[in-house]
Amino acid sequence: MPHPEPPQDETDLGASAPLPAVHYAEQALLGALLLQPHRLESVSTLTSEHFGDPAHSALFAAMHTVPPPVAEVHRMEPVWLNAVLATARREAAALNASYLHMLVDACPWPQHAAAYARMIRAGHARRTLRMHAQRLAQATTDTTGPDPAAATLTETDTLTGFLDDLAGQFPPHPGSLPRTPLPPPLPRDRGEPVLSEERLLLAAATARPHEVTTMRWLQADDFALPLHGALFASLTTLAHRGDPVDPVTVLWEAQHRGLLATGLTPADLMALVSAPAGSPEYWGERVLRRALLAHAHLAALRIQAFTDDPANSPHQLITGSRRALAELTAVRARWQRALAPPAPPPRPPSPRAPAAARAGPPHVAGLPVSSAQRVTR
Incomplete structure (x- = not known):
């Protein structure tokens, strides 16, 4: 600053x-x-x-x-x-x-110069950490780049590397958890484009439930609208159980989960999952990308809150920042699984060559082996 x-x-x-x-x-x-x-x-x-x-x-x-x-x-x-x-x-x-x-x-006291220098390094660490957090927050909302998720993860890696460097400069000490009140999560974007993509995912998953079983990287919390996340959980439950999946069975599962108590009528729910377009993986990746950006933005805001609190020591800043990034790290791991190419099918086992004949004494026709052994003597 x-x-x-x-x-x-x-x-x-x-x-x-x-x-x-x-x-x-x-x-x-x-x-x-x-x-x-x-x-x-x-x-x-x-x-x-x-x-x-x-x-x-x-x-x-x-x-x-x-x-x-x-x-x-x-x-x-x-x-x-x-x-x-x-x-x-x-x-x-x-x-x-x-x-x-x-x-x-x-x-x-001029003799305290080394102590003053440590204070200056701590102040520089605080300012630099805040700068990295601000850059991370900006990356999550920058729509001008070709891939906001990749830019966000690059800034995350830079921030994480800076925290690792700080950990080597400032030794830990007891009571290292910051007591700074954390800012609450920001409201998720629930505009029509976002909700439309989530509805398309639900319909595509209902039409192609066999693909949902491979989408373990997507969770209900990733959806901007909690109702959509709960419906996706109903779908995945049916698919993993091997039960039939169609608008009627989804309605039945959703009723048991209490989703109709939210004001959603049975007819509306069935219509919600009855117009598939595209593949579940495509829409699922878009839902997960938004969840990744939302977690990164929240982590950046929390780290900024730690740096704004002068009561936090450098090690408290390190510990608090790492905790703020923990949830983002978990979502990032799921994002990487979603983008990973499908594993190649297992190769069939190669035919085994017939076992070589075991060497032994010559066999004389018409005689048992023991007799053949006596004849050769």
């Missing part, structure tokens, strides 16, 4: 909007390094990209660009400070000498 340019004096700082706690950690670290440049070695894992304030990032980069000063000279002359300021102003023109003095005053 970008922050305003550094204020010209303390009064400007008080007049601006409240800044996050990491902003003051950035100020404290920069003040420590301005006072004691040799401490740059203790924060070698930090880069200018970790800073949220662009002016702070420019200052930190300038400290690595300008050769370090001699300690005795630095205590007597501001030569290094002036060079750092001049270099940083190429990227942040609002910087001035008074702000550098304010940074020095903002540092409680």
